[in-house]
Each structure stands twice: as structure tokens, then as C-alpha cells.
Amino acid sequence: QDQASGGQGGTRSEIRIVGSSTVFPFAKAVAEQFSINGANPSPILESTGTGGGMSLFCAGVGAGTPDIENASRRIKPTELELCQTNGVTDVVEIQIGIDGIAVAQANEGTAFSLTPVQIYKAIADRPFGEKNTAKKWSDIDPSLPNFAISVYGPPSTSGTRDALTELIMEVGCVTDSATKALKDSDKDEFESICHDVRADGAYIDAGENDNLIVQKLKANPNSVGIFGYSFLEANLDSVRGIPVSGVNPTYEAIASGEYPGARPLYIYVKKQHVGVIPGLSEYVQEFVNAGTRDGYLVKAGLIASPDSVRAKMSEVVRDMTPLKPSELK
């Protein structure tokens, strides 16, 4: 066994990053900044999706595996477990900011406002256990406009979709006490009722980070889009946010937690690579620094984490404190 190759082919001089397409643009901006003066080699940044990235990240330690994983959701216990069986014992978790899930429509569309329950009733497969029959928004609530439900949202494989189910649908779903009770008695049934999205055409799977979605909303002014906040911000000239529970999806509303759809974004760092791959800790530091209220990531559409979280993250980055499986509940 040749130890110089470490089983994975030696060392390398540039950082390798994989993972979520949601974090990708932010990571890209950081990577560019990180190498701007030629001080560091430009990191190689792949958009593989969180899951695909995890499987690469957790494949082992060494030059052949990535150093950082971008994630639009938290690492799963099973994934952490796999990491550890493959020798990736120390994984550092850093929350780099927040992504809002904006509900939006074209500027030309009839303005209206929604609540989580209404959204849940509109897009769930079996709202409160009954097959969804609502065809128009007014079928759900007479106060809503009288046009067909047509929602462009993330596909079931996406992290944005997970956030949508957890942050909006489940919130709407647990307003019913009977359903809420299921959570403890019959977890499977609960998840099925609260998380499953209808498949009869009212909810349309669309890519998440896709310019086309704006075109589609513009083309169908009466349809509703659900996507990342950064996307809304970049296209404010053609789409506008729909208030949820009366709160508009604005930076402040999401940052303060007032707006319901907000999810944290993470990066995971392989601690065993720190000090071996040149520039790794500097890159992570840059990422954390860039995520402040007036950092360039916020200009690019990221929402800065609350100060408390940021303080904690600074500590984690300084000490490179590994994530403990117990923290994942």
C-alpha cells in the first residue's frame, strides 16, 4: 500500500466543492472573491445537488474527495453515519445564511394574499385526509380570486421542496388538531397528509434556479410560483412576492423570521482536510465574512443569519468544531 497516494491519489492545490445548486451561486461568488488577486488558486465548484454532493463528500478522506459540501438542507443522520464509516470522522457544519422561499406572481397578475393553510389546501394531495378537489382558488376560500390553481413549484427531489413542505405545508397542516394528533400516533399517515403534493396538474414541478420560471409566470399571469428568495429579488421588475399571512417576502421579513418560508443554508467542511489542502480555512472564513448584512452575498440574494447564529458560526469556524451526531436529533 502506497501511503503517499493515501489511497486517493496524493494531494492537490485547489479546493474542491460540491453540492446544492441553491448554494452554488453564493459559493461561486465567494470562490471568485477568494481567488481574485491570484492569492489562491480558484476552487473547483460543482453543482451536483445536495444528495449527490453528500455521497461524494462522504466517500472518504483524501485528495480524490471534495473538501466542502454545500447543502440546502441539513445533513441527514444516515449521511453522517456513512461519512463516518468511510473515515470522514470530523465534519464541521456551518450555517452560511438563510434562503427564503418566496411565493410570487407576475406583476401583471391580480394581486392577492395567502396563508399557509390556503397554500396547503391548494397544493396538498390530501388536505386533512380528503382527496384534493379544489380547482380554483375560490374553491378553497371564497375570498380568494376566482381563477384556476396553477402553482409552479420545486420538484420532489429538490431541497426547496423539502423546505416548502416543512415550512409552509406542515404549518398549514397542523392547524387542524386531528391531523396534528396524528404526528405522534401515526407518523407515516401524518407525513403523507401533510407533505404529499397533488399530482393532478394544479401543482407543476419546475426547476428551482431557472430563468424560465419567470418567463412562465409572465406568460401565465394568474399562476403562482414558489422559489428561492434570491431569485425573486433578481427579477423584481417582472415578478412580485405574494404576502403570506400578510407578510411580504422581503429581506427584513425573512431575516427576522416573520415571513414563514425561511430555511438555513449550510456548508460542511471536512476537518481532516484543513491544514492539508491549501487555503481551506481561509475560504470558509471568507464565506462567513461575506454573509453579513452588507456582505456581497446579501447583494447576490442571500439573507444573513441572525446575529446569534453568526456569532456561533464564527466560533465554530475558529475552532473547527466537528458536528456531533447527537446534534442532528
Added chain:
Amino acid sequence: MQKRIAKRYAAERRFKAIGMAAIMLSAGFLAFLLVIMVGNGFRGFTQTELPVEIDFPAVTGGVSPSQFEGANGNANIQSMGLPDIVNSSIELQYGKDGTDLFSTSGWTSVSAMILADPKIVEQKTTVYLPVTSEIDVAYKDSGTPESERIVSKYSDQLSTGFNWNFLSNSDATDPMQVGIWGAFKGSLITMLVTLLLAFPVGVLAALYLEEYAPKNRLTDLIEVSINNLAAVPSIIFGLLGLAVFLNFFGMPRSGALVGGLTLALMTMPVIVISGRNAVKAVPPSIREAALGIGASPLQVVFHHVLPLALPGILTGTIIGMARALGETAPLLMIGMRAFIATPPSGITDPATVLPVQIFLWSDEVDRGFVEKTSAAIIILLLFLLTMNALAIYLRNRFETRW
């Protein structure tokens, strides 16, 4: 009877017209596609600029041009703090928020200017720097109200210039700074690997199958595999590349080597199939002639059949390569869908290719990327049309008639 004849002739004319219409429609689609792409894309080659006057002696306090000559020039520019020099000049001219008008890395073009002609650091010079992508979009087309306001404010100063950076830079976050050179080079290297692997293997396999293969199970199996591989969805080749080259052989991820290997597997069947047709088209009388004077089967093939079939094989190869050049899906699986800011310099360096770059840019949030995407498409189409023209040239030049 006469009426019947007239009707038959009318049908004849109709049929012929339909045929003509079909051709015209197909060619029309192509023309339409090209016109749309060129129409969308040509603006990607230009950038909107504002003039900035830099009084070098004043802001730098006087530096000698000689230090920017030679190998250390770049390093010395780094150390003199050029971004600040440029920013302060901008602020002088456009006020406190002036820097917000300009693309953040506009100073790199100043740096390039200094390197090209170090003397300018002794004078007061006016440089044209690219504006931000919002203003660029607003100036060329229509943008946010805010940027439209800026455009009308500076309308007499704004101008468009050719965006050389687009040809020499690589991927970036700012649409004003992106370029296709990195992806172009990646495509070039990947294609080279593909060609070097797929061409010999494809030609040898075609010769074997057409000239020597005995009629047996193995030959049938090879034949079916090749025909099937030519039709297997490309994404599946990506999965194969992932499983075999990356996971099994442990080759470096995202490299042109793996991309080239994967595409070679995809291209090889196309070359084999077209190669077999070309070999088949060589008249058997040539083979008999050679055999008849005592050439061995191998001599027959390498002295006579292969040279005669080569133009046909080459055209097939170019068609296959053209397809590989435009392929995206398999490369997503092997790590070439990546942000890579440095052009690759070897087959194992991380690289991306033109179609992947197009795909990535088409997914970008920033509106400035729309025209860059189309511009990259134009480059890719030019690449392809060149290859196609080469194929046609070869076909016409070397076509042998018997």
C-alpha cells in the same frame, strides 16, 4: 381518359411540390434557428462602457513604466493597488456612488492596458470601463426602473465596445466579466482525447467487422452492441463514466480525460457504423484484384480498402465528433458541470466544455447572462459549422468514383 391523365399529372405536381415544401421547411427551421441565435447573441460580444479619466501621475504619485515590463509586470501591478486607483478616479468623476455604476473588476482591463503599453502610467488617460450588468442590460434592452434612470442620465456618455474579455476570459459571477475561453479550451482538449481514442478504435473495429469477422455468435454480439450503443441515451454514458472511470479506476473528477473517455465511448459506435458503410462502399473488385496477386488479407485492407474508405470514415468521424461536442448530459454526471475559473492546461485538470457552460449560464439568475448564453451558442455553432464544412469538403474532395 384525358381527364384521368390530367388528374394524375396534377397529383404528380402536388407530390413534387410537397417534397419541395418539406425541404424548404426543414431548411427554413435551420435558418430560423440560426437567425434567432445570432439575433440574440451578437449583443453578447459587446459591452456598455463609460469613460473614466485616470490621471496616473497624480493618483500613483509617479511610478516608472519600466517596472511593468517583463515578467514581473503583473506582480507589480498587484502591489500598486490598481483597484483603488481606478475606484478613486471613478469617484472623482462620477461622485461618491460612482463605483456602483461600474462592473467590479473593470480594473483588470486597465491592468491589461498597462501591461500592453506601460508608458500610459506617465500620462493622463481616458479609459472606457464596463458598467454593471444591470446598466448594460438596461442600455442595450430594457432593465429595472432604477437602471433605466441611470441610462438616461448618462445617455450621452454611454457607448458600446467590443467585449474582448468575452473571448479571453473564463467563467465568472459577473456577466460583464465572463468569457468562453476556458470552456472553449476545455472543449478542445476533451475533443482531442475523444478523437485520439474513438478514431483508431472505431476504425479498427469497423475494419474487423466488415473485412474479417467470421459469422458467429461473438460477431453478432459485437454488432448488436455497437448498434445499440449508437442509440443509448447519452445520460447513461454519463452514469457509466461515473461508475467506471471515476469510481473504479479513480481517475480525476471533472477532468477532460474522463470527459473525453466517456464521449469516446459514445462516439466510437458512430465511427464504427459510418466506417463500415465506407468500407462496404469500396468495390469488392479491388479486394479481389489485390488478393489475386497474392496480397494477404491484412495487406488488402491496409493497402487498398482503408485508403479508399478513409474519406467516408473521416466524414462519419466528424459527424460523430460534432455530436460529442454538443453533448451535455453525460458530462453532468462526471463533474464537468462546474464553476471553473481557470482554463485547463492538461487532460487531468478540471475543465468544463462549451455546451455545459451554455447550460450553466442559461440557469443563471442575472439577466446579463441571457445574451452571454446566446453569444456562447454562436461560438459553439461556429465551431460546429466549421467541422461540418470540413466534413463536406473531405467528402467532395476525396470521393472516388468507380
Added chain:
Amino acid sequence: MNDDKKMQESSESINMTDPATTGATSESGTPKMTARNVNVFYGDKQAINDVSIDVNMDSVTAFIGPSGCGKSTFLRCMNRMNDTIPIARITGDIRLEGDDIYAPQMDVVQLRARVGMVFQKPNPFPKSIYDNIAYGPRIHGLATGKEELDHIVESSLQRAGLWSEVKDRLQDSGTALSGGQQQRLCIARAIAVDPEVILMDEPCSALDPIATAKIEELIHELRGQYAIVIVTHNMQQAARVSQKTAFFHLGTLVEYGETTDIFTNPREEKTRDYITGRYG
């Protein structure tokens, strides 16, 4: 690839039947090539049925017979060109100067250099006239230098009666010649490797009368230097160029003898019918 193809019954079949019965003759000198009890099958179909024949050095042998009777098939067995047809199978014994040409140790490449072939359609290589002729000597290493090669090319073209017509344009493509010239080029190409036997399969059927006359004249001149076998549909041609004639019918050798005998006084009824145009 077919090096290992060999005769299934070679050992026991030699001299099993008396050649006289089928008309094989050996009166003038020792035969150059001998065939005994040759059967050829294409898949299940038998194309040649128990043919025995001798080919002599000093005479031109003509094969005649109606279409599909197996003339070409038999001819192609004589230099193993049939090896290239995967479904062709041959039994019996064919010898060139006593060597079994289907024996495993026989090198088919060398055999074909010794037994040359000229085809129905002229098939020059799409190369220069010079390279057409020089190809054979090159692959067989017959010339050690440029001069020797030049010499071979020149003498072959001269013997084929083509030298005067092409000597000024040896670098032109062989395919640019007229049909008759192409056929003579092919004959010159065959001669260039210094063969012992030349097989010709309807060499004139694609040519006009004048070119045909030239080729017939050439055959006359080559007689004695090579054993020549010619397949033809044209009985007058057979009568003109050959000294011996073999008449094939439905895969069997009906009659073999002196050309004059066959044409004036055939022994078999079938031969007479064919000669007089009753069929075919």
C-alpha cells in the same frame, strides 16, 4: 484467416478415379496443375461435382458452358480465391506441380503469386499505372531496388502489349485508361509477380471487339510462358485462343479434350447441343 481451411478428403481421394473417364489428359508433358475429384459446395448447394482435370504448361485451356455451370467456381478453386467466400467448401485434391494447394502448410499468399488471376471486369487499383504494376513485386519482395522495380514494370507492360501506349503517362491513374487498356493493365499486373499459371475469368466480356482482339492476341503471345486457363461464354473465342477445351454443364465436367475435337467432333450429345446453340 483461412489458412487452416483444408481439404477434408485429400488423402483418400487421390487417384481414386481414372482421369481418362472424365477426359483429363496428360499427353503433352507433365501437367502444371492437376485436379482430382473436386467437389465444391456453397452452403448445401453443390456447385462442382467430382471434376478432375489437368492443366498443361504449353497450352491455353478454355472452360466453356452455359451460365451458372460452375466455370468461375472451379477457376477460383485453382488459386483458392474461393477461400474468401465463407460458405464455400471444397473437397478433392488440387495440386500445383505436385504440391497440394489446400494442404495446411501451403501459404495461400504465395500460391496466389504463383497462380495469378484476371477478372471479368477490369479492376485496376485507383493508383497510378506504375503503382498498379509495382504493387505485386513490392509485397512479394521481387525487386531489391528502384531500377529493378522499374525494369519489372516495363517488361510486364511490354509483355502485355501496353508499354507503347502508356510509357509516357506511368503516373496517370490506372482507372483513367479505356476498358481494354485496363484489362491489359490487369494482365500486366498479374504477369509482374512472375506467375506460373494465369487464370482468366471471361476477360473480354466487358470489352468491345477491338479490345477483345487485342487481348486474344496477347493470350497467343503469352502461351508457352505461362499455363493459361480462360473462361469464356463465347465459343468462337474458345475456338480461337485455346488448344484444349473443357465443357462444363450443371457443375460436372462433360467433356475435356483438344479444342479442335470438341468443336468439330464432340463425343457427348450435350456438348454438341451446346456448341450448335441448341441452348445456353
Added chain:
Amino acid sequence: MNDDKKMQESSESINMTDPATTGATSESGTPKMTARNVNVFYGDKQAINDVSIDVNMDSVTAFIGPSGCGKSTFLRCMNRMNDTIPIARITGDIRLEGDDIYAPQMDVVQLRARVGMVFQKPNPFPKSIYDNIAYGPRIHGLATGKEELDHIVESSLQRAGLWSEVKDRLQDSGTALSGGQQQRLCIARAIAVDPEVILMDEPCSALDPIATAKIEELIHELRGQYAIVIVTHNMQQAARVSQKTAFFHLGTLVEYGETTDIFTNPREEKTRDYITGRYG
């Protein structure tokens, strides 16, 4: 595509030369087809040189001559099949019952229905036997109903002597028949559109002797009902089936006359040489 192709010199060339000099005869009845001073060019190359000939209703006319002499070319001019070769160009005058077949108002589609053609290689369509025969009547609208069509098919097959062999398998593919049957099927197909002239280009050269005999017999039977022109390489065949023979050489009509005269007492030296096998 070539509908507008027409004769360049049609008007002035009629009757310019005396047919008698080239042997065109008109002794038995008015000729069905007449050709005067026909020249055919393939690109720059002249394939037919000033040929004049008459074809009669009550006799079979044979065209003989060495390969490439223009027999097929001339035959194909007679129903304008040469129109399909883009580089072919024709001058002179060919008339069918007095109508100039190259006149602009002549409809080539109807012409070909009146002048049928049978080719060297049997070329049945890959359809059923029934559909092969019914094809012509259908496109020309010769039958108004199913019965009438059935009737045409049956009578055509009967006249071609094929009915008894295929009547139980009219729905089998035409390509499944043997070579000789296929050729008779093609003849039946030509008969089905009720032509006035039937042109046959070496109809037996791909057939075995037995099938050849059947076709020759059929030609005998059809004589008198149609004007028949047959191209053949086989002089015995010409002698057997035809009443008149035309001998072509290098694109010119050397001699045209009664078959018996041509074969026993040719006027021209060239004809004699060819007949006796001096060349070709």
C-alpha cells in the same frame, strides 16, 4: 422531370434519308413503329448514329450485335425510357402509328402504356402476383370494378402461360417465383395494360435453358397480337424466335432484313464476321 424533353430536329429530319439504304423495310403492311435518323448521345458520347428502322405488327424483330453497340439504348428510345437518364439526348424521329412520340403533346405516360417493356433481369414488384398484374390496369383506370380487374389479371396470366402455375397462389409475393416464372410474370404485367408494342431487352439472359425455352415459346404465341422487339446476345435465339433481324455495330445499324437472309446470306462483311463468331 423530362416531360419537356423534346426532339431538336424532328421537323426537318423526317424522310431525309431513304430507309432502304440502311435496310429499313416496309414490305408487309404499314409499320407499327418507324424510326428515322435517330441519334442518341450520352453527354458528349454518341451511342446511336443515324439509325432508321421500321417495326411491323406481324413479326418479331430481333436486335443483335456485340456488347455496347447500342441495342438497349435504341430499344429504350422506343418508349422514351431513356428520358430517365438525365444525360441522354436524342435527335431524329420516332413514330408510333404515325404519332411522333417525342412531340411535346405526346404524353409519355400513355406512350409507355402503348409500348410495354420487359427487362433483362426479371423485376416483379415486391407485391403479390395479383397486384403485380393489376398495377398497370389500376393506374391507367382500365378496369371499372373488381370483376373486370380479376378478369384482366386472369387473361394476362393465361396469355403469358403462367395461369395454371400460379392460379392457386395469386396472393403470394411475385418475388417468390422462380426466375423463369418471374420473367413470364413481367411479360404478363406488360400485357395487362393492353399494349401495342412489347420491347424485350435480353429477356432470357438471366434464365436457365428450360426457362429460356418457355419464354421463346411464349414469344411465338404472342406474335401477331403485338409488335415484338427483342434484344438478344444469342444468335441462335434470334434465329429461333424472330422473323426480322437488325444487326447493330458501334451504334450504327449495319444490316436489317429477314432473319433467314441475315443468318444465311448477310449482305455486309461485318454481319458475316459477327454471325460466324469472328468477334464479339
Added chain:
Amino acid sequence: MTSTTLLFLVIGLGLVAWFFGRLKAAGLHTRGKGSRSVLHSLPNYHGWYVALWAIVPATIFMMVWSFVSPSLITDAALNSPAAAQLPQGGFARGAILSEARAIAYGHQVNAFNPLSQSMVTPYREAISYYQMIGAVAALLMVFACGVYAWLRIKPDLRARTKIERVTMMVLLLASLIAIVTTVGIFLSLVFETARFFSMVSPIDFLFGTEWNPKAVAGPRGETGFGAIPLFWGTVFIGAIIAMIVAIPLGLMSAIYLTQYAPAKFRSWMKPILEVLAGVPTVVYGYFAALTVAPALRDFAVSIGITSASSESALAAGVVMGIMIIPFVSSMADDSIAAVPSSMRDGSLAMGATHSETIKKVLIPAALPGVVGGVLLAVSRAIGETMIVVMAAGLAANMTANPFSSVTTVTTQIVQLLTGDQEFDSPKTLAAFALGLVLFIVTLLLNLIALRVVKKYREAYE
């Protein structure tokens, strides 16, 4: 001596061997019977025979050596005193060693890790020691094998036959790559597929009609992994809509070009049409999504189909159809050209017009070939990913409405593999199952196409 220089040296020595082999054979060359040489093969072949013997074994040895020697070198370097300070085990140790090695080889100049510098010297020593061994052994092999082969040169050595046998092996190996690739594809899909089927029943997967992957099974045990809508979408876009566009256009283009067009027009038009097949699919995708889809939607709305969505099966299908026009037309072209011209002449001689001949004789006769070509085009269309990703959306609808959004198998594969789900969840593994099923489907399509084409070829032979 680095391995590259060694390789060049060996090749150079091989050329020398070629020269000597040739020389000896040429010396043996005397005239035997007639002008024929007594040599069985040309001197050249003898040269190659010796050269191959000299090069091939040594090269194989060098390949093996390059696998073995690195660990020998590292072991030797680790035995040096400097190695004592290295961290124990782990990536850090490996990285230091590999950095030191890179510096020792001269691939890298500066060390990122200061410890590496101390290991450079031991590495240099070990490297030169083992390289020496390797070089000496390789050169010895070149000489031994070369001389052995050289000694075997005799007039009756069948050098040409031997060289040809080697070449033939190379040819065979080249064609075996196709089989290896096929097996590779199968193997790279089958394990993950098996894992997927241990979670989701194959019956549900293959025959389920709802594609809406769920984390947990629903009340009636439905998992949402019914692949039928995906296959329907694939067929709808690739085999129905695309073909409705491509078959008439392709077929009529081929007919016009082969039967009516003047040669000049044809020689221009054919390559122009072929460009359609060469345009990258991303470009088509972009075109479909931004130009065709909105136009079609506006059209649909204007004729009163208000439910039309801007990502429609029609947009993707039409663009895909345009893309495969050349596939259909060139296949049709070939098979129409393969119909013997005697068929055409036969029909024309009956008094049929050109179009009647084409419609009633040529097309029916060429039909099997055309069908074979269409099947191949279909398998290309159903494998197409990018156009659908960009233009047809992701909604797995079982609908025959061309204005609604559908999705295809390959699109879903991309989506599943680049999604955010954990990699061992059925949602990710389903991609492999889809891939395998698709692979099998194209295999079957191809077998059918081959059969059809073969049968039709036989019809004329």
C-alpha cells in the same frame, strides 16, 4: 531516468531492433525458384517481428513496474530517519508524503506543508534507486527478447503471418470494446437498481401510473414511483410528436432529394439538412424554451385553449422532431436508393407517373428500411435529455394534450441525480432503475430495427 525517457529509449531500441532484423533478413534474401525470394516474408516483416519482441515485453514490464515501484519508493523513503516526525496515518500523512514526492519529481516547487521539505531528500534517493533498477531491468529485457527474436530469423520464418496475427488480435480487441462498454453500462446500473427494487416493488415501478415520489408510502401503500407516466411522456414527445414532425418532413425531403432534385441542388441541400442533426441539443433546448414554447402557448391561447402551459410536450416534441429530420431522411434516402432501379424502371415502363412509382412501388419496397431508420431515430429521440429539461418541464402528467407539460425518463434521471435528496433514498436510486429500463428498451428497439433492416436487405439479395 524518468519513465518517459525510458519509454522513448525502449522505443528507440525497438527501431534499432527493427533495423537489425531487417538487415539480417535482407541478407538471407536470395533468389529461389524463378525470381521468387527464398524468404517467406519481406525483410520488413522480419524487422517488425524483432521490434515487437524487443518492445512489447519491456513495455509490459514497465507498466507493471510503474504500479509496483511507487509503494517501494515510499517504503524506502519512510525508512529514512526524517520520516519519524511525520504524523501517524491519515490524510495529512499521505498528503505530506505525496507533496514531498511531487517536489522530488520536480512537479511542484514549494511545499505547502513544511514537513514535506524534510522528506524530499529521502524521496529523491529512493526514486533514483528504484528508477535505476527499473531502467536496467527494462533494458535487459529489450536486449534479451530482441536477440532471441533476431536469432530466430530464418528464411522460412513466417514473420508476416505472425505480425498479421498480432494485428488481427488488435482489431478484435478494438471491436470487443463495444461489448465491454455494454456490459459496463449494465453493471454500473444493475447494483443500484437492485437496491432500489429492494425498497420499491418492481411491479409498482413498472406498472404504476403515478409519478410523484414520496418519502413514505401513502395510505394505500402507493409510493409514487410509477414509471408509466415517464415512459408515456417519453413516447409522447419522442415517438409521437417528434415523429409526426420528422417522418413526413424527413421522408418527403428524402424523396424529393433522391427522385426529383437535380444533382447540384442535392449536393448542397443534403449537408445543409445534416447540420440540423449536428446542432447541439442545449442549443435546441434553449431555442425550444425561449422561442418555440412561448409562441406555441400564445397560439394555443389564441385558439381558445386557455389551459395551455408554456412548457409543453408540443414545444419539446416539435423541436426534437426538427432535430431528427436528418436521421429519418438519410435512412429513407439510403433505403430508397437501395431499391433496385429495375423496380423503378419496371413501373415507369408500365406508364406510371413518377409520383405513382414512388408511392406505389418505391416506398412500399423501401418501407422496412424506412421503418428501421425511424426506429433508430426514435431511440435517439427518447434518449434526448436537454431539450426536454429545458422545454417540456418536469410534470409527470399522463395526458395526451400536447399543450400540457409532460416529462421524460432521461429528464427525470438528471433531476433525480442532481436533486437534494440523500443518495441512498429511493428517490435517487430510482434514477438507476430508470436508466436500466431505458437501456433495455433501446436495446429491444435496436434488435427490432436490426431485424427489420436485415430482413429487408435479404429481400433483394
